[in-house]
Amino acid sequence: MQRMDWSALDASARTAALQRPVQAVAGQTRAVVSDVIDDVRARGDVALRELTRRLDGVSLSTFEVTPEEFEAAESAVAETLVVAMRDAAARIERFHAEGMARAYAVETAPGVTCERVIRPVRRVGLYVPAGSAPLPSTALMLGVPAKLAGCREVVLCTPPRRDGSADPAVLVAARLTGVHRVFKLGGAQAIAAMAYGTGSVPRCDKLFGPGNGFVTEAKQQVAQAGVAAIDMPAGPSEVLVIADEGAEAAFVAADLLSQAEHGPDSQVLLLSDSGDLLDRVQSELETQLEALPRAGIASEALAQSRLILVDALEDAFAISNDYAPEHLILALRAPRDWLDRVEAAGSVFLGDYTPEALGDYCSGTNHVLPTAGAARAYSGVSVASFQNFVSVQSATAAGIGVIGGCAIRLAEAEGLEAHAQAVRMRLRALASQERAA
Numbered sequence: 001m002q003r004m005d006w007s008a009l010d011a012s013a014r015t016a017a018l019q020r021p022v023q024a025v026a027g028q029t030r031a032v033v034s035d036v037i038d039d040v041r042a043r044g045d046v047a048l049r050e051l052t053r054r055l056d057g058v059s060l061s062t063f064e065v066t067p068e069e070f071e072a073a074e075s076a077v078a079e080t081l082v083v084a085m086r087d088a089a090a091r092i093e094r095f096h097a098e099g100m101a102r103a104y105a106v107e108t109a110p111g112v113t114c115e116r117v118i119r120p121v122r123r124v125g126l127y128v129p130a131g132s133a134p135l136p137s138t139a140l141m142l143g144v145p146a147k148l149a150g151c152r153e154v155v156l157c158t159p160p161r162r163d164g165s166a167d168p169a170v171l172v173a174a175r176l177t178g179v180h181r182v183f184k185l186g187g188a189q190a191i192a193a194m195a196y197g198t199g200s201v202p203r204c205d206k207l208f209g210p211g212n213g214f215v216t217e218a219k220q221q222v223a224q225a226g227v228a229a230i231d232m233p234a235g236p237s238e239v240l241v242i243a244d245e246g247a248e249a250a251f252v253a254a255d256l257l258s259q260a261e262h263g264p265d266s267q268v269l270l271l272s273d274s275g276d277l278l279d280r281v282q283s284e285l286e287t288q289l290e291a292l293p294r295a296g297i298a299s300e301a302l303a304q305s306r307l308i309l310v311d312a313l314e315d316a317f318a319i320s321n322d323y324a325p326e327h328l329i330l331a332l333r334a335p336r337d338w339l340d341r342v343e344a345a346g347s348v349f350l351g352d353y354t355p356e357a358l359g360d361y362c363s364g365t366n367h368v369l370p371t372a373g374a375a376r377a378y379s380g381v382s383v384a385s386f387q388n389f390v391s392v393q394s395a396t397a398a399g400i401g402v403i404g405g406c407a408i409r410l411a412e413a414e415g416l417e418a419h420a421q422a423v424r425m426r427l428r429a430l431a432s433q434e435r436a437a
Contacts, residue, residue, distance in 0.1 A: 001256075001270075001285065003278060003307040006315065018323050020372050021265045021304045022213040022236050033188045033217040040192035045199045051189040058164050063200050065166055065182040070175060073168035085140060085173055088362035092144045095364030100148065100383045111399025115392040120150040123202060124386060125194030125228070126179070127209030128158040130186065132263065132297065134167035141366050141381065142208050143177025149386035154179045155204055157194060159186025187211075188218035195222035203228075208381060210234040210368055213265060231385050232370045232378040236265040239356055240325035240345075242316045242338075243281075245274040247331040248352055252277075253284035255329055256305070257298055258357050264300035269323070271308045271316035278307045317341040324375040327356045344376045397430055 004017055022029070039047040045063075053059050105115040126142040129135050139156065146154045156179045158170050166184050174182050183201055185193055191211075197203030206229040207219055216235035223230045239259040243252050256268040272278055285302065289295050310316045317338065320328060324344035332338055335350040342348055346369030347359050360367045370378035395403070404423045411419035 001268075001282065001302050001305045001307050003282070003309070005309045006271075006319070007311055017306055017308070018269075018319070020236070020238065020267055021301075022216075022372060025213070026217075029213045029217050030221075033214055033221060036188040036214075037192040037195075037218060037221055040189050040198065041196045045201075048185060048189055048193060048198060048200070051187070052160065052185065055187055055189070056160055057162055058160050060160060060164055060184060063183045063185055065171060065184060069165065070171055073166070073171035074175070076168040077172045081169060082172060084362070085136060085169075085176060088137065089140050089144055089173075089176055091362055091364035092140055092366070093148065096145050096148055096366070096383050101387070101389070109399060109402045111396040111401075112403055113394050113399075117390050117392055119388045119390060120152065121206050121229075121386050121388060122151070123153040123155065123204045124151050125204030125207045126154065126156040127190060127194075127207065127211055127215060128156060128170055128174075129209075129211050129215070130159045130161075130167050130170060131212065132294075134158070134170055136167070136169035136173040137361050137367065138209060139170050139173035139179070140177060141368050143174060143179050145366070145381060145383045146208075146386050147178045148383045151386055153181075153202070155194060155202060156182045157185040157190035157201075158182065159190075160184035188214045191215060191218035191222060195228040205229065206386075207231070208368065208385065210237075210371075212236060212263065216371075231368065231381055233372055233374040234368055235371045236267070237262040237327075238267045238269075238325055238371055239327040239329060240269045240271065240320050240323060241329040241331055242313065242320060243270060243272045243274075243277055243329075243331035244313065244333060245272075245277055246333050247272075247277055249277060249280035249284045250288075251352055251355070252281050252329075252331055253288050255331075255355055255357075256281070256285065256302075257288055257292065258355065258360075259327065260298040260301035260305065261292060261294040262297075262301070264297055265304075266301040268301065268305040269308065269325070270306070271310055271319060273310050273313055273316070275309055278309060282307060313338070314341075320345070324370075324373045326369045326371045326375065327359070329354075329356060346370050346375045346380050400426055401430060 103117050105113055108114050124146055128138045156174050158166050193201040194204045194207055208231040213235055216233050219230045222228050237259050241252055259266050259268050292298055321343040326346040328345040329349045349356050359365050366381045368381040404427050407423045408420045
């Protein structure tokens with residue numbers, strides 16, 4: 001990792017230091033994804049078969065996972081892993097159920113009632129990555145809140161393995177959460193299939209899930225086209241650690257590596273006011289990296305990552321709020337005292353014994369989080385992500401009599417006479433009824 005002294009950098013150097021790897025190839029990715037989407041939209045399943053053969057190295061005649069494949073998956077997954085997934089699902093459900101929104105009604109004026117009712121999104125499409133590493137945890141993170149929301153149909157796409165099967169653990173996780181249909185499709189083509197629909201894959205109203213730069217770009221393109229809504233931009237993983245002199249260097253290095261091993265386009269940042277800590281973490285990174293099975297991938301990510309010395313911890317929080325990391329770890333002696341300074345982050349991890357890995361798997365929070373700075377405006381997946389909130393209003397004759405004049409005056413101020421007339425007509429009818437009585 002490259003070490004930098006923040007106070008010594010000018011504005012352009014600071015911008016370059018915080019550039020995500022995916023941003024450097026955004027234009028090329030955009031063009032490739034656009035072509036994939038156009039192809040799937042035009043040729044449907046034919047395009048999916050060709051793209052799967054070319055990109056995933058496997059020929060599939062059908063994409064949907066069969067009941068027999070689900071049964072085989074359940075036999076293949078170790079019971080210890082099944083138990084762990086059930087335990088994780090229970091914590092995820094407990095956390096998300098506690099934060100569920102409620103319907104409500106309030107009388108805003110005598111005779112005028114305004115309500116909010118909640119309806120699940122009818123058909124949702126979940127994307128579970130399985131490129132260099134399958135992620136059954138993502139199936140739990142998406143499937144649990146979809147089930148709590150009561151979505152009528154839940155579709156899941158995950159890339160096929162070279163033998164034409166889906167990862168067994170992903171299938172078991174999907175069944176644990178009540179996913180209705182699973183398809184062996186990956187990449188931008190899976191997003192296009194769920195957005196536009198094909199002969200095999202149903203068209204979905206909203207798409208969810210993390211992925212590489214191509215998957216994230218595909219989600220954004222179908223959303224911009226108005227074809228399907230999306231949860232958020234959730235691309236290559238990232239973590240920013242703010243650590244003080246007392247932080248355990250081995251812990252910090254392990255947290256950085258846990259994100260770096262996701263993929264070569266991941267990014268990890270360490271900010272500290274202690275040069276000595278930066279030195280110790282750098283040494284730990286070199287030692288721990290040697291023992292990792294995915295050392296090659298992690299090394300590529302570390303080459304695009306930074307160790308940044310700041311003058312004060314306050315500077316670190318200012319940088320973090322501008323960067324808006326997917327994951328923010330506060331390896332500080334009194335981390336909760338600093339929490340109010342966090343303005344933009346997907347998920348925050350407090351203290352030495354809260355590694356980001358807990359949030360990835362089983363603490364209960366969701367690991368599908370905004371990346372690439374989107375945390376400035378987006379939040380992580382929740383039950384509300386799978387719901388629509390519909391406002392309802394009703395006014396009695398007395399109610400429109402109370403607030404009708406307000407509506408007329410505002411409509412007249414905006415020059416919208418038909419709006420005003422719609423209210424006037426009712427007020428006149430009421431006046432006539434009162435005179436007749």
